[in-house]
Amino acid sequence: MSLQGKFFKLSNGNTIPAVGYGTGTKWFKSALGDIDTTLVDTLVQAIKLGFTHIDGAQIYKTSREIGLAIKKSGIKREDLFLTDKFFSGPSTLPKSTSPNPYDALKQSLAEFQLEYVDLYLLHTPYISKESHGYDVVEAWNYLEKLQDEGLVKNIGVSNFAVEDLQKILNSNPKHKPVVNQIEYSAYLQNQTPGVVEFAKKNGILIEAYGPSAPITKGKGGPLDPVLEKLAKKYNKTEAQIILRWVLDTGVLPVTTSSKEDRIKAFLELTEFKLDAEDVKEISEVGKEKIFRQFFTEYSRFD
Ligand SMILES: NC(=O)C1=CN([C@@H]2O[C@H](COP(=O)(O)OP(=O)(O)OC[C@H]3O[C@@H](n4cnc5c(N)ncnc54)[C@H](OP(=O)(O)O)[C@@H]3O)[C@@H](O)[C@H]2O)C=CC1
Numbered sequence: 001m002s003l004q005g006k007f008f009k010l011s012n013g014n015t016i017p018a019v020g021y022g023t024g025t026k027w028f029k030s031a032l033g034d035i036d037t038t039l040v041d042t043l044v045q046a047i048k049l050g051f052t053h054i055d056g057a058q059i060y061k062t063s064r065e066i067g068l069a070i071k072k073s074g075i076k077r078e079d080l081f082l083t084d085k086f087f088s089g090p091s092t093l094p095k096s097t098s099p100n101p102y103d104a105l106k107q108s109l110a111e112f113q114l115e116y117v118d119l120y121l122l123h124t125p126y127i128s129k130e131s132h133g134y135d136v137v138e139a140w141n142y143l144e145k146l147q148d149e150g151l152v153k154n155i156g157v158s159n160f161a162v163e164d165l166q167k168i169l170n171s172n173p174k175h176k177p178v179v180n181q182i183e184y185s186a187y188l189q190n191q192t193p194g195v196v197e198f199a200k201k202n203g204i205l206i207e208a209y210g211p212s213a214p215i216t217k218g219k220g221g222p223l224d225p226v227l228e229k230l231a232k233k234y235n236k237t238e239a240q241i242i243l244r245w246v247l248d249t250g251v252l253p254v255t256t257s258s259k260e261d262r263i264k265a266f267l268e269l270t271e272f273k274l275d276a277e278d279v280k281e282i283s284e285v286g287k288e289k290i291f292r293q294f295f296t297e298y299s300r301f302d
């Protein structure tokens, strides 16, 4: 679970590259449709520049683009780390007609044209007998079966709160979740109450999506002068400072960009480190503002 150079070590002993490149948000497609050649080209460029961790999901509909980019990049499969997510639905899902997580992963692999993914997540905790025909523990059992068959190397969850994690941990699982991917930034230090601390105590690595919020959509807050000051101190961009803060809090940032200079800047994140007092200042000043972009039902906790 700790950051060691360019990798985090997971609780099962495997490693995961310390910064993820996302293919959701700005790349999100509503249908498989035509291949997004801009995404393929940008991913090939990102991989050639040195990105080895790609974040995908069933619902992004970008699996074919990822698979094509991997092939075109010429990089060996074992040198890349690919995440996929089973789309379990929003909290308002009436009745799921989608395949179960086991069948969904097989479908994704066909789209990627790959033999395995490195990490497979339940995208949300909104799974019940009523909506899916199986509960969240049974959904987890499908992921365990995939791991046992070698189709996924590691399994985890996303957008899970403490009580959702407890359901899995209390079921005496054969494989525990190694990751919980949640919205996390200096302006949202807990997606749901206590989740970061609980995950750390239980050996679950937190992955942060939306990590750049304080310098993108959440700009105009108390961190503005702090980030300006620290960017000068370290001779880095404000984006690098705010993403390095994520790493320095023991969390793995999943970010994205279409721009070469920003992709290169992401790759420098493991080459410097913030002083403890600067990490503390960002954490404390960041708590003065809450900025949440996704799963706004959790704003009841703000
Ligand atoms: N599990 C889940 O439920 C979710 C998972 N995710 C995953 O996380 C990934 C990343 O999430 P996202 O919110 O996009 O991450 P970030 O908060 O890092 O934002 C990245 C966005 O900000 C822009 N950006 C990057 N650097 C800068 C900069 N220096 N100045 C201004 N704008 C900048 C990028 O666009 P540009 O091209 O202009 O650089 C990009 O659109 C997603 O793609 C997805 O894979 C996201 C949401 C939910």
Ligand SMILES: O=C1Nc2ccccc2C1=O
Pocket (backbone or CB within 6 Å): 023, 024, 025, 028, 057, 294, 295
């Ligand atoms: O990338 C994503 N964008 C989203 C918007 C809403 C819910 C989930 C997601 C993603 O995973």
